[in-house]
Amino acid sequence: MLRKSQVCNMKTSKKRQSLRWVSFVILVGFWSSWFLTGCKTPPTLECPVCPAGTVCIVEQGECEERPLASFESDSLPGRAVRLAMDGNRVVIATIEPLSKDLLVGAVTPLTREFHILQRLGRVSGKRLALASSQKQVILAWLDDTGVYQVATRQAGASNEHWQATLVQNENETPQDRTYHGSEEFDLAIDERGGIHLVFQDSRLRTLRYLSRTDERSEWKLETIDDGFSQLGPNVCSRERRQTVRLGVGIEPHLQSYGNELYVAYHDADCGDLRLGRRVDQQWLVSVVDTGDVDVETMRLHERGVVGRFPSIAFDSLGRIALAYQDVSRGRVLFATAHDGIFTMEVIDPGIERDESSQLKKQLVGAFTRLLFDDRDTPRVVYMNATNTHLRSAHRLQDTDGQGRWLLRTLDARGPVGFFADQLYDPVLGHVVAAERLIPTPGTQTAGGLASELVLLWDGQP
């Protein structure tokens, strides 16, 4: 990584080589994006494309790490917002959709500071992944070339200083690229500082895995699930998969627990929820839910579609739980494992009684996120897509650990609840973030909508 005071005159350094070929890629394909990163020198001066957190020194044609520019605005955008803890601060990553600025922030109930990490390309910037550990905070996004970038900073460090790099190895060129990223990805850090990134390969439509044990090691690429490796009664047919061809690995959620990794994801071909578990350097994949729970009893004609927006969490005893959307039934489900078998319960059926006693169907469960608080209470945030409200649910504990779910609308002002995320900290409490879209006359906003960050501390703005 480039150091703050170090001028990047590194013709012999590996970093320099890496930056040069990155420059080539972006110059050829996305010159405008390159221009906006801060190098205002014409391309003929061989100014390299500078990674996020650095700027080009025109006279020397080199990149130098600089403090990030501060983002000043009355309101913050909330596109693709993600949360992570950093000591007593909450780290927020989000995108301003009009300028395509990738923003990173450090927030407490009383303070907030946001900086512009990078201006994203024209195509990329639909999703972000953010993770933190005791030592570092890490953010991932997809660039316009289909390669992931990760930016890191030390835990507790200033928000102005992030170091970015491409998720690829030194000897890779665009011609022999080993993967093709998509906006379906997630990120985790393990206890030893290893970085793990799962994603759906946009060409193969398979779920793949990139990992690096430390910043000096190379990225390792593996395939977690190609959709065909599963056997058993719950697995849908090869013919079905070849007909639909949407692939596996949609909306993956990756969690590190102890020495193990878990990834929950949607199988779009078959409409299933799948779970991958990395044990002994190998991925084991199982089908958690096929959505057929009442197909037989209700004689529904088609197999159900479940498992969108899956979210993994572990309770204090290390028991895994999943929350996800049952697409067919427009509801939110909660799955817990007992003796290796998942049992499901309905968190929110998406049925509401209106003023004339009619039961109205609401499509709920988009952007579902699950966590356990310090009392082992499962908490879920999600979106009601019918009313476009931000919702939450937590389970009231009975003596046997079971209990009914208490549902609550957290925010009902305008279309809100996109990219919902949450975290829980014993000191800060329950923090929820989401995007609100504000209809705006004229075309000065992307999609006729302004993006606003909704940030709630224990239910309060």
Place this chain on the structure above:
Amino acid sequence: MITTNAFFQTQNFSRITLGLAVIVCLGTLGTGCDEIRFRERDGFTQAPVMQPTALRMQVSWTGLESMYRSSSPQGFSIQGVPLEITEPAREIRLGPLEQHLPIEHWTVMPQVDTGDFSASVSMKLSRPRVYVPIRVQTAHAVQICRFEVSFETLSIRANVSIEHTAEGPVLGIGQSPEDAAEIVTLGTNVRTLGQCTSLHDQPWLHAEPLDTLLQNYVETTLLNSAEAAFRASPLDTLGLIRRRVELSRISAFENRRGALLVSGKLADSQGLSFHEQGLDAQLDVALGQQRAGCAPALGLDAAPLRPAGAISAGLLAQFQADVGLAMSVPLLERLAHAATAAGFVCRGLEDPRPADENREVIPTDILRLQDLGLENLEIGPWAQIAIGPGSLPTLQARVDKNDLLLKWPRLTLDLYAEIHGVLVRLVNVQADIEMGLIPRADIPGMIGFEIDAVDVKNIQLESAWMAEQPTQQKALNWTRRLMFIALDGQISLPLPLDPTTQLRVVGTQLREDSLIVLLRF
């Protein structure tokens, strides 16, 4: 939407239930028959109140011929038990017979006897050849020989009347001697197929010659078999309701699950009768429902039923139709109420499959979202519409316009489209609608309804996505258009017929009291 035929082919249920589909699918705008489950059951928690003669069907004499033809697609099925002939030195056994003979045509003529009509039904066979096995057993051997009994012409005739059985009235050969089946043959010929040494090596000891025995055996078999052929009830083919049936609304959404209970029986007096024009069937119908949560919590209060009137022979002749089916308009309205209460009108968002497989998607570029100021929304290419009833509909026949006037107060439409990969509701609109439904006869196996015009009133249009409210006029035009998009082509009437029959709709006519569907083989 899966067509009725497709559904019927995939669902192995009794023909009796077919008649119910017609009612439910009409009474529930846009309800796909694939979302209905039929089940025979005891049904009502309260005793059903039968509505007299709510459904009426008339089959012309030529229609009866066609129905007989339709009910015997494999021809005339004959079955004969063996006939044993014992001689001192051998045992001879004729038969058994089991064969299908091609039918040239059926003829059904009215028969009047002291003012009561019955039907003279005759079946002409085309140069039938009946193959008779003969088993000859001697002390030392057994030989099976084959003979052919052929006729230049053969016809079987009988008087058919209505019999009342434990299973209800059916058509059958009358009990009096003059009703009995009779056979007329011309040019009978008997010959051996191949060698039959065991029969011809020894003298024939029987009083009657073998050829005569064979001819009598075949003719007796033909007459006995005619009983079953003439008895084959064409009513089942027409799917008349003669039991209590539950039609469950199948849905992934629990608030849409309800049931419609329909009970039908032939009217007590003259439920099934022959008359001058043909066969007339009159049915009493009772309705009930198990309310779905999505339905309006309203008491059902439809107009009292009036019996469906007779269908004139002139109308059948005008359309060259074999069959006429009359459904009283109040019955249709009651069915619409019951079906609405049972959840059949709560529609949309139930197909979660990708767009290219999804039955419910419509392209977003036809929605004219710019009229609502939503042109800049970055939405996906497909939209979906959910329909919900805020009240019960009314139906009224407009004879002068030959259409049905459907009035539906507080009908709700939700328009959904994808934003950020999620199907979100863009617009919610509630309006009182009125529309004229013109029956069409150009859809195989179904009667479609073309929406003539849609009128909307009392619009409440809400959207969290609009920066500014559209003008009243724009909202009205847009809502009318959306209603048209949502409902056009969704209202159809599957025929109450076995899909394997060749009956097709050749016309419809509205009367003040009923909708008449005209059908031809």
